[in-house]
Amino acid sequence: MITETSPKTELLTEVAPEWEPPMPPTDLIFDDGELLESKRHRMAMNVLIDSLYQHWSGRCDFFAGGNMFIYYSSTQARNRDDKGPDFFVVLDVDGKTDRQGWVVWEEEGRYPDMIVELTSPSTASVDIGKKKDIYEQTFRTPYYFIFNPFDGKSLEGWSLENNRYQKLQPDDRGWLWCKKLELWLGTWEGTIQQESAVWLRFYDEQGNLVLLPGEVAEQERQRAEQERQRAEQERQRAEQERQRAEQERQRAESLAAKLKELGIEPDSV
Template sequence: MYQTDALNYPTKVLPTMYDLPSENPEEPGLPDEFHDFQPHLLRKTFHPANYSPDEVFIATDMNLYYDVRHTGWYKRPDWFAVVGVDRLYEQQDMRLSYVVWQEGVNPFVVVELLSPGTEKEDLGQTLRKAEQPPTKWEVYEHILRVPYYIVFDRYTDNLKAFQLTGSRYQELELIEPRIWMEDIGLGLGLWQGRYEGIERLWLRWYDGDGNWISTPEERTEKEKLRAEKERQRAEKEKLRAEKERQRADRLAQRLLDLGVDLEDNENSDRI
């Protein structure tokens, strides 16, 4: 678990997820199609090997509140996952926001999908202005200390991965577009395939054997194909047995035509 120091604060007198807004009403616009589809694929294939589904929280475009001293400051990652935390807030409610001083566990991995207007900030190329909240990079690297920070540009299909080493992010040298995360027994990579009817490179999770993790829809389809193959196999076996029975009947009839009584032969064999 990636604990915060927030547990030392008197949480009952601080704002909770019910007090803090889930979205900024002054921020215009909605995510484009890619920013809608890609996070869904990440969610559907994120199954850490050493955590149960009840110990994993996944969020898309949700406010992430990170500073107990400035309770209105937040970032809104395109996608992030927390492991070792209850799936439901206090085991009973869906979250409106993720408030680290209430949760006590920081995100394990954050994914940002580059847009022309956010590229510099996502890649840590902007400076903090005086009296302004810290940049996205500063929050992930220095405040939340998120172990893995992933940035993907769908326009160039360029994938960058940063791992927290000491107090700094170290960019990983990717020989192939895959990042293995030992702590959760999962890897993240670029998969060429069709999702939501669109053929392209998608970010997707894979298992310890290097196999892409199936979505629920893909598992259903595979089960249908398996059941159909089993039905066809059973049908072939039924036809084979029927042919064998017919062959035996023809042989028995031929013997009878030749005057051979099979029942007499069987009785004489017993004697």
């Protein structure tokens, strides 16, 4: 028996095109014109960025940024949700690549290895709530810290253990160890660009302050000045020795002249 194939049946037998996932957004923005909460917050961010690049000046296998967008999903990119942390570090990436922001799908799925939020009373609930959850559950960032630049005793931190953040315990100095960076995070009281405050700073494993480029330059200037002073002291000592030798020579010549006047040969004295 011959059966006729209906047009509907023919449509069903056609090969469906292969499904492709939607492409990530390409209309990303990297500057919304919004500034950090205060000048102190901006300076605190730059202190962390500049000192880390100074400390790792011989390396190009990391990226450190701040107050810049991190894009990690199409939904988040479309909604402009969670613009990004105040400071973050990604290890084992090409640090020479020019980046306006951090786009996870363009970075082989890499997320930050360490994040710092410079918090304030108006952002604290988000920093320890929504943002902390994102960094823990989506980013899987191994180390997360918060610090209020106007409160020198506000440093807190967490490390990711078994996919959950566990609070880090400070040492006797109040510092927190970041194993990923092999650096301490602690406070330092002093003046930076005419701003006196308690700053969040890096310290190396031996407890030495990680210096800013300007501090390194000042240290080099002081070292050069000390070397100049030592060289000047050596020059003065050499001049004094030369003068003493000259005085001894003159005394010897004067004595020889007097002995000659007396008819005494110097060798017979």
